[in-house]
Amino acid sequence: MPLLVIKWNLMRRNDFLRLLTLAGAGLATPSFAQNGPNTIEGESEVNPHFINSGPGFGNRLALTFDDGPTPGVTERVLADLSKYNLHATFFLIGSKVDASPALTRRIVEEGHDVANHTYNHPRLAGMSDNAVDQQLSKTQEAIIRATGVTPVWFRPPYGAFRREQGSIAAKLGLGVAYWSVDPKDWSQPGASAIASRVLSASQPGSIILLHDLHSQTADAVPAIFSGLIERAFTPAPFHSFVGAPYA
Ligand SMILES: [Zn+2]
Numbered sequence: 027m028p029l030l031v032i033k034w035n036l037m038r039r040n041d042f043l044r045l046l047t048l049a050g051a052g053l054a055t056p057s058f059a060q061n062g063p064n065t066i067e068g069e070s071e072v073n074p075h076f077i078n079s080g081p082g083f084g085n086r087l088a089l090t091f092d093d094g095p096t097p098g099v100t101e102r103v104l105a106d107l108s109k110y111n112l113h114a115t116f117f118l119i120g121s122k123v124d125a126s127p128a129l130t131r132r133i134v135e136e137g138h139d140v141a142n143h144t145y146n147h148p149r150l151a152g153m154s155d156n157a158v159d160q161q162l163s164k165t166q167e168a169i170i171r172a173t174g175v176t177p178v179w180f181r182p183p184y185g186a187f188r189r190e191q192g193s194i195a196a197k198l199g200l201g202v203a204y205w206s207v208d209p210k211d212w213s214q215p216g217a218s219a220i221a222s223r224v225l226s227a228s229q230p231g232s233i234i235l236l237h238d239l240h241s242q243t244a245d246a247v248p249a250i251f252s253g254l255i256e257r258a259f260t261p262a263p264f265h266s267f268v269g270a271p272y273a
Contacts, residue, residue, distance in 0.1 A: 073192045078204035080268045082231035087254070088268070089114040089261045090205065092143055092181060093212075094238035095122055095129040102244035104136055110251040113263040114138050116238070117181045117203075120145035120165030127172035134173040139263040141179040142166060142200060151186040158194050166198060178270045179203045201271025203264070205235035212237050217245035225253040 080088060091114055094100045100116075107114055116133050118140055123130045134140055144150065145164040153161075162180060169177055180200040187202060195202050209215075209223035220243060224234055236243055236250075254261055 073189050073202070075192055075196060075271050076189075076202040076204065077233075077268060079206045079231045079233055082229075084260070085230050085258050086260045086262045086267055087228055087230065087232040087234060088264060089234050089236065089250075090117060090141075090181075090203075090264075091115070091236050091238040091243075092117040093119055093122075093147070095126045095133065096239050097126055097129060099241060099244050100129055100133070100238045102241075103238045103247055104132065104138075106244075106247045106251060107138070108136060110248075110255065112251055112261045114261065115141055115179070115264040117141045117143035117179075118165070118169060119143050119147055120161075120168040123165070123168040123172050130169065130172040134175055137263075139179075139265055140169055140173060140175055140177055141181065141203065141264065142169065142177045143181050144183055147183045149184055149186045150182050150191065151188050155191070155194055158191055159198075162195060162198050162200060166200075178272070179264055181205075196272070199272055203233065203268075205233045207232045207234040209234075209236070211243045211246065212239065214240055214242045217242050218249070220246035221249035221253065224250050225257070228254065228257070228259060230259075 080086065089112065091100075091103060094116055095118060103114075116138055118130065120142075130140070142162060142165045144161040145168070146161075148161065150158050150161065166177060169175060176199070178199055178201065180195050180198075181203050185204060192202055207224060207227045209220045209227075211220045220236075224236075224246075228234060236247075238244070251261075
């Protein structure tokens, strides 16, 4: 089948990987390695403004919560952060910010960082530049409207983002933040599994991915917070952990 072979050779690596991803898209939620995001869509290719961990010296790490604000769950996470005197970074969905502006404002008022996680959580890797820009811009506007804060970090849903799409984020002043510890709390494996996965994988410089989306994560945070403190980690929000990408 010479034609097939020629096409195969001409196919760019990324296009091939994307085809693989599309072929598998219906199978399951994305499966991430314990210590890094899935690389199948090329999202971990080198880009100076993509990060998946912070400084490894000292004992700091970052707690991040995606997919909120979620009434009924985010309040519980905030209460435990306050109880343990910790600060986190919340990667917010713009449409949920518009639905719960007071809860969004409370996140900022309690000293946490807010960041951009798109307007309605699409897979950006397959979208046009204009559509990606709309997802990011609308979310910036929603967060600014609710809190007065302009986010400087963005996290692509599912980690699905192409290297060249980084310039769209950069034009909006957004660095692209991945993660290094993924307990897969979105699959609801149980609060004790979530906590033990986080505690066994955390190390200095880790960026821990959690979701203020399901009650299991809220159930897990007291054990996560007390366990990190016992291990002498200092959880810090992005502004003091990795700073701003374009400052
Ligand atoms: Zn998400």
